[in-house]
Amino acid sequence: MTPQEIVDLRTQRYNGTVVFLHKVHSDLMILRVKPDFPKPEHLPGQYSTLGLGNWEPRLPGTGQENLKPEDEKKLTRRAYSLGCTILDNKANLLDLSHTDYLEFYVVLVRTTDDGKPAILTPRLFMLTPGDRIQIGEKITGHYTLEGIKPTDNIIFLSTGTGESPHNYMLWDLLRKNHEGKIVASCCVRYNKDLAFIRVHQELMRRFPNYRYIPLTTRDGTENQKRYIQDLLTSGEVEAQLGEPLNPVKTHVFLCGNPKMIGVPIKNMQTGERSYPTPMGVIEILEQRGFEIDNNKTKTKGNIHFEEYW
Ligand SMILES: Cc1cc2nc3c(=O)[nH]c(=O)nc-3n(C[C@H](O)[C@H](O)[C@H](O)COP(=O)(O)OP(=O)(O)OC[C@H]3O[C@@H](n4cnc5c(N)ncnc54)[C@H](O)[C@@H]3O)c2cc1C
Numbered sequence: 001m002t003p004q005e006i007v008d009l010r011t012q013r014y015n016g017t018v019v020f021l022h023k024v025h026s027d028l029m030i031l032r033v034k035p036d037f038p039k040p041e042h043l044p045g046q047y048s049t050l051g052l053g054n055w056e057p058r059l060p061g062t063g064q065e066n067l068k069p070e071d072e073k074k075l076t077r078r079a080y081s082l083g084c085t086i087l088d089n090k091a092n093l094l095d096l097s098h099t100d101y102l103e104f105y106v107v108l109v110r111t112t113d114d115g116k117p118a119i120l121t122p123r124l125f126m127l128t129p130g131d132r133i134q135i136g137e138k139i140t141g142h143y144t145l146e147g148i149k150p151t152d153n154i155i156f157l158s159t160g161t162g163e164s165p166h167n168y169m170l171w172d173l174l175r176k177n178h179e180g181k182i183v184a185s186c187c188v189r190y191n192k193d194l195a196f197i198r199v200h201q202e203l204m205r206r207f208p209n210y211r212y213i214p215l216t217t218r219d220g221t222e223n224q225k226r227y228i229q230d231l232l233t234s235g236e237v238e239a240q241l242g243e244p245l246n247p248v249k250t251h252v253f254l255c256g257n258p259k260m261i262g263v264p265i266k267n268m269q270t271g272e273r274s275y276p277t278p279m280g281v282i283e284i285l286e287q288r289g290f291e292i293d294n295n296k297t298k299t300k301g302n303i304h305f306e307e308y309w
């Protein structure tokens with residue numbers, strides 16, 4: 001493609017500007033995008049999309065996909081949860097009412113599970129402030145705090161960037177002086193992947209009903225490794241909560257790696273339901289009397305989940 005064709009495609013297809021970009025490390029970033037249109041109404045926990053043209057350069061070292069000539073002019077879009085840094089630079093809860101940007105927390109996927117070069121994130125990681133991007137005009141999703149009572153206990157469990165929607169929901173609960181207890185945990189590979197650890201530490205100092213449990217799986221030895229599932233089976237969530245896990249007044253939110261979540265599989269022929277292996281959190285919670293909240297079947301429950309892939 002010629003440089004002029006690229007300029008024209010960017011003008012036609014992009015509708016937002018990167019106004020802030022913080023690289024937590026080479027593979028993890030917080031990104032704020034100001035749409036050309038008014039910031040859409042939305043609820044904490046929902047997601048939008050980000051997109052870039054396949055003509056954009058890839059981060060060096062992330063391989064190269066074999067694009068057909070007709071795909072070169074196409075845009076690749078992916079879903080991203082809206083995030084929130086929770087505190088402003090004076091350590092007060094952010095006032096988002098006058099902000100014109102949407103925030104995202106994105107990890108670089110170098111290759112897919114089957115070893116192919118990932119498509120969008122190697123391009124997102126080439127962005128710098130001022131660059132143009134495609135942002136979805138609709139914000140959507142059922143992974144929200146809808147139906148939560150002020151006295152309910154809330155457990156947020158995530159892997160990796162799955163903590164992003166939880167941070168936004170947490171901000172919402174804290175600013176509304178949520179009366180129930182809130183426990184959040186995020187499981188990441190390395191300490192450096194805990195981008196919001198200081199924010200959570202400050203929140204624990206400020207809000208007596210809030211506890212945060214960080215987990216890293218690749219800093220120590222293999223037998224020190226603990227997954228989110230272990231927090232439930234060992235009783236640590238209850239210890240932090242200061243009371244038994246009571247399904248009547250507790251909602252659990254699960255976001256990130258589908259293996260951590262462990263959505264039951266339904267056999268289409270027999271209708272039988274089975275749990276995936278290795279054991280995910282849903283199996284543990286169902287054994288304790290929790291039920292999946294299912295928007296498709298309109299079943300109200302207290303297990304809410306968002307799988308990232
Ligand atoms: C509702 C929803 C919200 C999402 N929100 C976020 C978000 O806030 N932040 C974010 O980083 N990603 C998020 N994702 C994942 C995102 O949509 C993309 O799949 C991801 O950025 C990879 O895109 P890609 O084109 O680079 O990779 P692709 O070429 O599409 O490869 C996809 C593969 O990357 C891996 N993968 C995808 N997402 C992740 C992830 N977050 N962490 C670890 N491995 C992953 C999986 O192996 C998956 O099969 C969300 C997905 C959904 C469905």
Ligand SMILES: NC(=O)c1ccc[n+]([C@@H]2O[C@H](COP(=O)([O-])OP(=O)(O)OC[C@H]3O[C@@H](n4cnc5c(N)ncnc54)[C@H](OP(=O)(O)O)[C@@H]3O)[C@@H](O)[C@H]2O)c1
Pocket residue numbers: 027107108109110111159160161187188189190193216217218227228229256257259260278
């Ligand atoms: N984070 C990095 O520094 C880094 C560096 C290079 C590339 N990447 C790429 O970035 C993408 C995202 O990586 P990510 O680390 O954010 O997400 P991830 O692969 O989903 O890992 C997040 C956390 O989930 C844990 N986990 C894995 N399987 C689990 C299971 N069955 N049950 C419960 N927890 C489980 C992981 O532990 P384990 O340690 O056991 O996997 C890790 O602690 C991947 O494509 C990866 O290749 C990340």
